[in-house]
Amino acid sequence: MQLKIKIYRGTHQIGGCITEITTEKTRIIIDFGTVLPYRNGKMPKENLVIEGVTYIGHRNCDGILFTHYHGDHTGLLDKAIKGIPMYMGKAAKKIFLLSQAHKNSDSVARIEQIREYEDGKSFSIGDIKITPILTDHSAFDAYMLLIEADGKQVLHTGDFRTHGVKGEMVIPRLAKLRGLVDVMITEGTNLSYTNPVVTSEYLLAEAAETLMERYPYVFVMCGATDIDRLAAFHKASERKNLFLCDAYQMSLLETAAEYGAALTDFYRFDRTRVYFEEMEGVKDGFCMAVRNEKDFSEIMKPYREKHNEQTLIIYAMSEGYLSKHHQAIEKLTSGFRYIIKLHTSGHASEEAIWAAANTVSAKKIIPIHTENPEKIRLGALQDRVVFLEDDEEFNV
Template sequence: MTGVASAKLIAITARLARQPLNRELATWGSRDGFQVGSFRIKPFLTDHSGYDSYMLLVEVDGRRLLYSGDFRIHGRKSDLVRRMMQNPPCDLDMLILEGTNLGTEKPTITEARLEDQFVDLAKRTSGRLFVCWSGQNIDRTVTLYRAAKRSGRTLAIDLYTAEVLDTVAQGTKLSRPGFDNLKVVFTAGLRRHYIHNGHEDFIDRMVEHGIGVARLEGSNHIVMVRDGLVRDYRAKGVTPTAADAFSFSIWNGYLAKPSETLNWFQLADSHVQHLHTSGHASSADLRAFAKAMDASLILHVHGSKWDVEQDGFKRIVRLADAETYSLPD
């Protein structure tokens, strides 16, 4: 099971990967409890770079566990976590807590502060601003859309990101195709994919909001870019220059791998700047969240610093892979 929006996004991604789902996913609603055998489960929508993410409260045999899932408190839905910290589930026997950023120096500025940084970069750049980010990181898309509007530019996204927005934005205030300062770039590769998979109707709907790749030349747009898009941009004569800027707005660990995109801009002597904030909670926020939940035990998942970063946490349970654990009476 998963959230309603998550189920839709999983289906889109599976189709794009040419591995379409052969069944519909069962879904839940935030704070709507449901029963699975003897387990009572209650999902809580949370703040994370992955859209429609949840924490799970699990109750069985009079015991209560909260699984934090991946979360943060510096995104555009941070109020969800703060409200939970102000009114936490009572009498938790265990908190299963992620610790991806524990003891690291990964950036954890707010999305609002990141938006300011993109506005500043856009205003300092005389040409285009190309940005690499995940189409499913909707917080980041909103950040870049707001930065585009504030800097007098247009955000140019690919067909996949357009479908993501079109799918989840209905009934919300999220930016989507049809908004001012937002255009969909029609690249050959993605266009072929949508036609091959029988989704010409989506292309037809996007036409009025779209532009051809060649229109990127001579523009001042904020342009989505990644390796697959670079090939289609090149084929239509899009060429970066020293007047352009490129920002890699994903975890910088990915830069350890060869990047056709990064090389494209480095060879053009474009300004390159890493602007990003993590999808996971900072060390300080992990401690604050654990304190607010006040669980009897903490079982940690993710992260490699738990052995040296235990200050500020209650009793921590350390388990090996596949090891079982029984809650004490």
């Protein structure tokens, strides 16, 4: 009997990673997403056919597991042959469903059919045992997955970091696996960047709080499902006693509070209210989460025209997003005098990758989700690194 790993996509690109793990009896896929542009702006090839998984014909896959809801991990959901069981964290599924509700009914129906898993609660697909391990990432309710079969253990980190709201729990949880893991498949996103921003979300909140003392009216441009970032700005706006958002954003924050408040007070969005038409009379000002949409442009307009000196715009998004949507964002924020960027990566720093790998001390370590896997530096464990090519099979 032999446990095997195959990375269909992701050995030399960020996003769109697809990992297959098989035994003689069972075949599972971990993450099934759309590709992201290379750093040079070019797009990797999206067309991907995986026999028994992505084309109409004989189904030969026992389960697809999503580590979290970001599109580069879930975006090919509709391409999978119907009938393949899919799995995702309980809160992640709810947020995913809310964020995709505007899509066609068939897509929504497939999301609704996703089976839910929970932190620390093992389950089996065929002769493969899976244990979800809650981790820290810019997506709420993201997981590492411990795979056990044929007397072997494989840890798939998914996307993770240690500088977010849940960052302090990552390494202690991995310490329980020390010396037990045969192969660790680790994300390496930030290996592709020079000096990536990996500031703590807590420090970001402190910086935002200082700025909010100066400006009564603060608009934060942030991804709707970037719950940690929104939690940081909600925390920073305590003195204003009011954090505003639209009804859609409120539904996402309520979900995060439902599942995350027991972990940390950062996920208690008690001062959050759905915005109302007349906001100018709000005592002590406000902080408001906005997105690149027309409705927010109309809301922000009076503050550009009447309260420009008292208004601050905060960009809380990646450089990639800002570049891709430059014209639309410029239209939304044009005319505002005070604009600042406060952002931190959703991915592990090089130091965090080193800490995770050294803590687990797996026999073999495979970097994925990076354009530059060869840049991984693991000190005394460097000789354990295995560099694979897409479609290459590895025997555990």
